[in-house]
């Protein structure tokens with residue numbers, strides 16, 4: 001890495017943001033200027049181990065050389081066509097992604113929220129045209145504690161008041177049931193139900209892992225009820241949990257799969273709705289779309305991401321390093337950690353509130369050269385790049401131990 005070009009100091013840049021940048025985030029006071037692998041470097045040249053990895057958008061590490069090369073090659077050839085024309089990268093991307101997930105068809109979008117919105121529309125249209133739900137009566141059942149994005153429709157079925165308050169009126173047609181509760185789900189599903197939309201592991205809620213059998217139960221129930229199972233794997237998918245998809249831990253195949261974040265390789269936003277042909281087949285020309293969705297640059301990067309996952313190496317690495325993470329966290333239980341949940345290289349860690357809020361712990365870890373993000377209350381989330389070495393992971397755990405002991 002070459003020396004950063006200093007214009008303003010970190011503190012000056014943070015102060016400069018205040019009057020001109022919307023205050024919809026409360027970032028840690030670190031100004032990142034460059035990055036490589038699992039490491040980021042701030043304006044002053046201080047290095048930090050990135051234990052958040054862009055909420056799993058950076059599963060393959062910062063500036064993964066294979067992905068950067070794919071992006072560079074594509075930048076030199078063709079970047080955008082719009083879907084008004086075909087482009088020579090899209091077929092390969094769709095074929096590769098369908099093959100990776102075992103589903104038939106791909107609807108390329110950009111952000112995760114767009115993939116969720118698209119799935120809501122597809123599920124409703126499927127309900128009217130295939131299932132025969134009376135017009136405008138379709139319902140979608142979701143789980144409390146969900147995080148599916150930030151659009152008006154998506155916050156309509158959020159249970160997080162901060163995400164909703166002040167943004168009504170809301171989109172109707174959603175029923176919220178407790179997560180990990182099959183009986184409640186069964187009671188909420190009826191002949192109007194188009195789909196059950198859930199995260200196989202709830203990331204933003206604090207890496208909440210449902211009981212063994214829950215996903216199988218959702219699959220059985222949706223099949224019996226004749227509605228779609230839509231799995232939002234935007235954060236849990238693409239290697240994070242030690243499998244390509246989190247639903248694979250129960251060998252469940254949803255009808256509709258939502259991918260995003262890591263699909264863009266940490267370079268460009270790439271998301272997708274992947275589904276069976278009889279589901280995505282309800283869309284016809286003009287009924288849905290996106291100017292940037294499926295653009296050649298996104299398709300080239302997305303294809304390169306799928307190629308990385310086809311080897312299985314990243315999934316194996318997440319599973320293997322996940323054991324180290326789990327053991328390391330288990331050793332901290334009772335020593336500042338009150339409990340944790342982990343799967344692969346993904347953990348929600350509940351810190352003893354007497355030691356500090358999640359925010360305070362995150363700030364102290366930052367001063368130790370480790371970047372994490374709090375979720376709610378005293379919970380922090382760990383989701384390092386899947387390229388992290390054992391040694392790097394051990395050093396992050398040592399930093400956590402030090403912060404908790406202080």
Ligand SMILES: *Cc1c(COP(=O)(O)O)cnc(C)c1O
Pocket residue numbers: 055110111112113114116147148149150199203204232233234235236260261
């Ligand atoms: C991040 C996330 C989204 C939204 O993705 P954006 O790209 O931020 O719009 C949706 N669902 C889940 C599970 C997520 O983690």
